[in-house]
Amino acid sequence: MSYWIESEKLNKKFYSSDLFNFKKGQSLFKKECYHVINDVSFKLRSHCVTGFVGANGSGKTTLIKLILGFIKKTDGVLNYPLDQNQLLNFKTKIGFLPERPYYYDFLTPYELLKYFWNMQEPNLQEPNLQFNEIFYRVMKQVRLSEKYFHSKIKVFSKGMLQRVGMALALIHNPEYLILDEPMSGLDPEGRYLVKKIIQELKASGKSILFTSHLIEDVEELCEDILFIDNGKMIYSGPLETLKSSYHNESLMSVLNAISARHLGESQ
Ligand SMILES: Nc1ncnc2c1ncn2[C@@H]1O[C@H](COP(=O)(O)OP(=O)(O)O)[C@@H](O)[C@H]1O
Numbered sequence: 646m647s648y649w650i651e652s653e654k655l656n657k658k659f660y661s662s663d664l665f666n667f668k669k670g671q672s673l674f675k676k677e678c679y680h681v682i683n684d685v686s687f688k689l690r691s692h693c694v695t696g697f698v699g700a701n702g703s704g705k706t707t708l709i710k711l712i713l714g715f716i717k718k719t720d721g722v723l724n725y726p727l728d729q730n731q732l733l734n735f736k737t738k739i740g741f742l743p744e745r746p747y748y749y750d751f752l753t754p755y756e757l758l759k760y761f762w763n764m765q766e767p768n769l770q771e772p773n774l775q776f777n778e779i780f781y782r783v784m785k786q787v788r789l790s791e792k793y794f795h796s797k798i799k800v801f802s803k804g805m806l807q808r809v810g811m812a813l814a815l816i817h818n819p820e821y822l823i824l825d826e827p828m829s830g831l832d833p834e835g836r837y838l839v840k841k842i843i844q845e846l847k848a849s850g851k852s853i854l855f856t857s858h859l860i861e862d863v864e865e866l867c868e869d870i871l872f873i874d875n876g877k878m879i880y881s882g883p884l885e886t887l888k889s890s891y892h893n894e895s896l897m898s899v900l901n902a903i904s905a906r907h908l909g910e911s912q
């Protein structure tokens with residue numbers, strides 16, 4: 646069994662300096678510390694779909710930013726075993742859908758994707774394939790209808806924007822995908838479509854990590870689960886193992902039971 650990401654006792658602390666707490670005789674800055682990722686250890690299995698769940702503010706997006714190298718860890722270990730533990734190597738193989746994407750909305754999907762495609766190192770582009778062929782392949786994958794290929798993105802609905810975001814994540818045919826809240830704000834049809842895309846990506850051998858508050862969707866799609874609470878990893882491993890230790894109840898009931906236990910312990 647191989648793993649695409651491994652972490653051991655990973656920590657991330659943010660510090661803020663508050664000038665208004667200045668008192669005579671004290672240091673000018675009072676530093677506040679926010680321990681957002683707290684001794685987090687986990688492994689992500691290759692070619693699996695891992696669902697990343699946890700309440701708002703529990704640290705999901707921060708952990709994703711650490712994985713992608715957007716922010717630096719405070720301490721601990723974060724490894725990319727399939728890429729000789731080189732972040733740069735890992736980054737060339739990853740597709741990312743941010744939680745709050747921003748698109749140049751005066752561009753059309755064709756122009757936007759071409760712009761990002763051209764930013765790639767030519768040696769990383771698929772040999773023998775022209776941009777147009779890849780564009781059509783990706784549009785088919787995300788089911789964006791041809792009549793919108795040359796419409797400005799600013800007129801797009803939330804569902805269509807999400808498809809553009811997925812297309813951007815897929816344009817370089819990445820081996821790994823990290824999708825931060827891909828179903829959020831979508832209607833049932835949009836959710837169904839994103840689920841279908843994730844299932845197809847898994848079938849083609851990709852390794853996927855996605856966050857979601859829609860626990861039924863996570864249960865339907867995932868083999869593995871990461872469950873984070875207040876910066877601490879509560880569970881990481883196979884969904885079935887977690888459920889079997891809770892009499893095979895629904896994932897929603899299991900997560901509620903774990904949260905209730907933790908709440909009880911912290912009171
Ligand atoms: N740059 C930052 N400085 C201070 N706190 C931060 C910073 N970024 C995130 N946080 C805090 O970290 C916590 C986790 O945030 P986030 O990772 O966005 O959670 P989630 O994605 O699970 O909703 C929140 O309390 C948030 O306010």
Ligand SMILES: [Mg+2]
Pocket residue numbers: 705706707744825
């Ligand atoms: Mg988030």
